Amino acid sequence: MRIPFIGAEAVAAGHLTKGQLRAxxxxxxxxxxxxxxxxxxxxDRIVGAHLAAPKAVITGVAASAMYGAKWVGDDAPIELITATRRQPGLLVRRETLHVDEWWTMGGIRVATPERTAFDLARHLPRGKAVERLDALSNVRPFAIEDVMLIVKSHPGVRGLRQLRVALPLVDGGAESPPETRLRLLFVEAGLPRPTTQYVVYDEDGSYIRRIDICWEEFKVGAEYDGEQHLKNRRQYVLDVVVNRALQRLGWHVLHVIKEDRAAEILAEARTALLSRGWQPQRK
Structure with missing residues (x-):
């Protein structure tokens, strides 16, 4: 039998007795x-949700994972759009869903990327929404304009105000939640909106580094150094060599770790930008 399975069907087919099913x-x-x-x-949980409610449409974080979005744990909520009754373990939303807002993947009904983005932006807190939207956009790019068309077809639906705040902040270049949080930190502090995944080449055209976040005009960048940068000797040596090359080319790159304080990160970025000619806009 496949896992998961419908218990009543397994018993009816003679694969199990009721006692074996319970035990x-x-x-x-x-x-x-x-x-x-x-x-x-x-x-398993997505397939189980489909078996429990075959006419329901998977959306939200689970749908983004079906499209390949990373950083989704096995315990992520399974969000369904359906008219069926609520049940433990499933997040059921009784919302309007137009026929062009879902399709089937492997026999399972799933919201389109645009409808998934529409739901993520409305139902999650802004920071988490942007993290999830970035992850979805990274593997399955969607146009903000197409999401806004869905907004027009659902006037007055819950969460539109927060959607309009979250959507403009989406950047599919972010490759991890910490990168998204770092970018939002800069934007919300009034710094120029940075470019993501900017590739730097040497004078002879040789590849040097793809910088997570940067302001290429000022040659200022920022990278989030995760555990692999700190514990992997080979990665550490590569980082040292690359950083020397970036310095030679006139780059100032902040290396951010999870223990850093937001105020200190912002102070270094602001100082570097100001020293290279950035002029904050006066309000």
Whole structure:
């Protein structure tokens, strides 16, 4: 039997007795079972949600994961748009869904990338919404204009105000939530909107580095150094060599780690930009 499965169907087909079903398996949703010691993956939970509510449409974070968005854990909420009753373990939204706002993937109904973005921007806090929207846009780019067309077709729906705040902040160049948070820190502090994933070449055209976030006009950049930069000796050596090359080319690159304070990051970025000719706009 495939995992997960509909318990009643397995019993009816003679694969299991009711006693075996109760003893060896457990429910993840109403009527949907997995082996007792099996820890369901996100994919298992999405398939289970489809079995529990086959006419429902997967949206939100789970839908973004179906498109390949990273940084989605196995415990992410499974969000459904459906008229069926609520049940434990599923986030059910009874909302209007037009026929051109969903399709099927592997037999499972899923919101289009644009509708998924529409739902993420409305239902998540702004910071989390932008993180999830960045991750979706990174693997399945969508046009802001197309999302706004969905807005026009759902006048008065909940969350439009926060959607209009979150959508302009989306940048599919972000490759991790910390990068998104770092970029938002700069934008919200009034610094110029930076470019993401900017490639720097040497004088002879040789590749030097793809900088996470930068203001190329001023040759100022910022990179979020995760654990791999600190614990991997090979990565550390490469970073040292690359940073020397960037300095030779006149770049000032901030290296941000999770322990850094926001005020200190902003102070260094602002000082570097001002020293290279940036002039803040007067309000």
């Amino acid at each position: 060896r398996y457990r429910q993840i949703y109403s009527g949907i079972y997995v082996p007792r010691r099996h820890e369901p993956s996100l994919r």
